[in-house]
Amino acid sequence: MAMYQSKYFFKLLEFQWERTKAYPIRLIISLSWVIFGFIPQFFFWYIIAQSTNTLPYTTKEIILYFLFSMGLFYNLNQINQYFNTIARGEVVTSVIKPMSLTANYFSIFFSTIFINKLPNLIIITIIGCFIVGITSSILAAIFFLFGLILGCTFFVCFFLLMFWMRNNWGVKWGIDILILFASGTWIPLDILPKFWGGLLLNLPFQLMFYTPAKIFLGQITPTFWLILQYVFWIIILYIIARILEYYGLKYYEQLGG
Amino acid sequence: MQSEQYWRVFKKSLKASFLTALEYRADFYSSIIIQIIYFIIQFLFFSIIFSHITILKGWGLGDLLFLIFLNDVGLTLFEVTGIRGMYYLVITGQLNTKLVKPKDTFFLIALEELSINSIFFAICDIILLFFVATYFSLSMSFLPFIVGLILYVISLPLLVLPIMFIETLSFFWGETEGLLGIYHSMIFSIKEYPLSIFNKFFIILFSILSPGILLHLFLPAAIILGKIDPVWGLWGILASIAFDIIGIYLFYKFFKYGLKKYEGYG
Numbered sequence: 001m002a003m004y005q006s007k008y009f010f011k012l013l014e015f016q017w018e019r020t021k022a023y024p025i026r027l028i029i030s031l032s033w034v035i036f037g038f039i040p041q042f043f044f045w046y047i048i049a050q051s052t053n054t055l056p057y058t059t060k061e062i063i064l065y066f067l068f069s070m071g072l073f074y075n076l077n078q079i080n081q082y083f084n085t086i087a088r089g090e091v092v093t094s095v096i097k098p099m100s101l102t103a104n105y106f107s108i109f110f111s112t113i114f115i116n117k118l119p120n121l122i123i124i125t126i127i128g129c130f131i132v133g134i135t136s137s138i139l140a141a142i143f144f145l146f147g148l149i150l151g152c153t154f155f156v157c158f159f160l161l162m163f164w165m166r167n168n169w170g171v172k173w174g175i176d177i178l179i180l181f182a183s184g185t186w187i188p189l190d191i192l193p194k195f196w197g198g199l200l201l202n203l204p205f206q207l208m209f210y211t212p213a214k215i216f217l218g219q220i221t222p223t224f225w226l227i228l229q230y231v232f233w234i235i236i237l238y239i240i241a242r243i244l245e246y247y248g249l250k251y252y253e254q255l256g257g
Numbered sequence: 258m259q260s261e262q263y264w265r266v267f268k269k270s271l272k273a274s275f276l277t278a279l280e281y282r283a284d285f286y287s288s289i290i291i292q293i294i295y296f297i298i299q300f301l302f303f304s305i306i307f308s309h310i311t312i313l314k315g316w317g318l319g320d321l322l323f324l325i326f327l328n329d330v331g332l333t334l335f336e337v338t339g340i341r342g343m344y345y346l347v348i349t350g351q352l353n354t355k356l357v358k359p360k361d362t363f364f365l366i367a368l369e370e371l372s373i374n375s376i377f378f379a380i381c382d383i384i385l386l387f388f389v390a391t392y393f394s395l396s397m398s399f400l401p402f403i404v405g406l407i408l409y410v411i412s413l414p415l416l417v418l419p420i421m422f423i424e425t426l427s428f429f430w431g432e433t434e435g436l437l438g439i440y441h442s443m444i445f446s447i448k449e450y451p452l453s454i455f456n457k458f459f460i461i462l463f464s465i466l467s468p469g470i471l472l473h474l475f476l477p478a479a480i481i482l483g484k485i486d487p488v489w490g491l492w493g494i495l496a497s498i499a500f501d502i503i504g505i506y507l508f509y510k511f512f513k514y515g516l517k518k519y520e521g522y523g
Contacts, residue, residue: 023432025432025435026435029432029435029438029439030435032439033438033439033442036439036442036443036446037442037443037446039446039455039459040446040447040449040450040454040455041446043450043454043455043456043459044313044450044454047313047314048309048310048313051309051310051313052309052310054309055309165283169284169288170283170284170285170286170287170288170289170290170291170374171291173288173291174287174290174291174294177291177294177295177298181298181302186302187302187305187306191305191309192305193305196301
């Protein structure tokens with residue numbers, strides 16, 4: 001079964017890549033999107049870093065931090081089209097044995113976001129090689145991918161909750177904000193007050209952007225313990241997803257089935 | 258007679274949207290709660306920033322929050338209409354259902370899936386504006402306030418006209434979603450900060466790309482808060498009126514041309 005699932009996963013990756021090649025203009029648009037979103041952040045944080053010396057970052061570091069997090073940030077918008085699949089009844093086409101719904105969703109989410117972010121990841125890694133060094137850049141890219149696996153597993157759990165919540169866009173928007181804030185994309189977590197910073201640093205979201213961004217800056221050295229944290233949270237979220245899938249499919253009614 | 262018919266269609270659409278919102282109550286309530294949480298997070302975010310600095314290019318914490326909530330009102334009200342989904346109707350061929358004579362197609366598109374939630378979000382923004390103005394004791398004079406407010410209302414079309422042009426572009430090109438994303442990304446990033454934080458090159462660039470950035474997202478708040486002479490506001494009002502008339506005329510011509518080229522109905 002694992003063999004079948006991994007085959008499906010790589011087929012999806014290949015399909016996403018082919019689709020991207022078919023629409024090359026989307027790549028340019030995607031990059032321009034990042035640039036236009038990044039410019040205001042650049043000026044904002046540049047002025048702040050110039051005006052104070054109480055931040056635990058130099059001007060260069062804070063700019064690089066936001067280059068990394070803004071350039072690679074992903075949210076549920078990129079997989080919006082799958083959000084309604086349960087409410088609309090389209091999920092039945094994904095419940096095909098021996099594939100689990102969790103594996104199916106994960107493969108779709110990961111391949112979509114990964115291929116979408118691949119050009120940005122390559123560009124940021126190359127820029128990083130010249131500014132922060134080859135080791136930090138490549139390690140940050142690897143940990144970003146670990147974070148992406150974690151993020152997609154979390155998205156799967158959230159999407160499976162739609163068996164009970166139907167198409168609740170309010171909650172979806174809340175999750176977007178939560179990820180934006182708790183992952184350190186909006187603001188580096190070590191700038192936050194002690195209580196909030198301490199709380200968010202103990203949640204898995206920080207592993208999605210904050211940790212890879214700090215590795216990018218060379219402020220965190222990856223250890224075996226850090227990898228274990230990723231593995232731990234991925235396993236926990238996977239188990240939650242499987243439980244949700246089991247009870248969700250039991251609860252689900254489609255065409256009287 | 259014609260206007261009566263339009264009014265009746267508008268009322269029916271509004272009622273249908275209210276009934277939909279009531280049917281999905283969980284979605285409605287959670288959206289409002291999340292909106293409030295979002296405000297709290299924004300407040301927290303800028304409070305943290307202002308614990309490191311005292312002033313940002315002449316703008317204090319209260320000024321900045323006022324700017325953000327003011328800018329949110331207009332954009333949120335635009336979100337009420339169905340124009341935001343026009344490109345989707347065009348590329349999927351669903352626009353066919355809107356080609357019902359003698360009704361104006363654009364009018365019917367604007368009424369597609371009216372977002373009632375957005376009206377409540379705009380009300381939340383207005384309440385927060387009053388809260389920020391009171392809590393931070395922002396000083397406002399009568400004349401600048403009126404000038405800023407008029408400019409704010411008149412210049413709103415300038416901010417949304419580019420969206421409408423890009424949406425209409427979908428009659429000729431199927432990849433407009435990305436362009437919309439770029440414009441949204443630009444607007445939603447810039448609306449959080451005063452334009453004065455950018456250097457001259459970017460101020461000019463943004464103002465050329467969309468005059469609404471200067472005339473809607475910056476000048477009204479700056480005039481109301483007394484950071485810019487209200488005389489500039491009067492010039493802004495004149496410029497907005499001129500741009501509005503030209504922009505809306507060109508848009509309508511472009512839309513009609515696009516409609517002629519539309520082949521969704523065979």
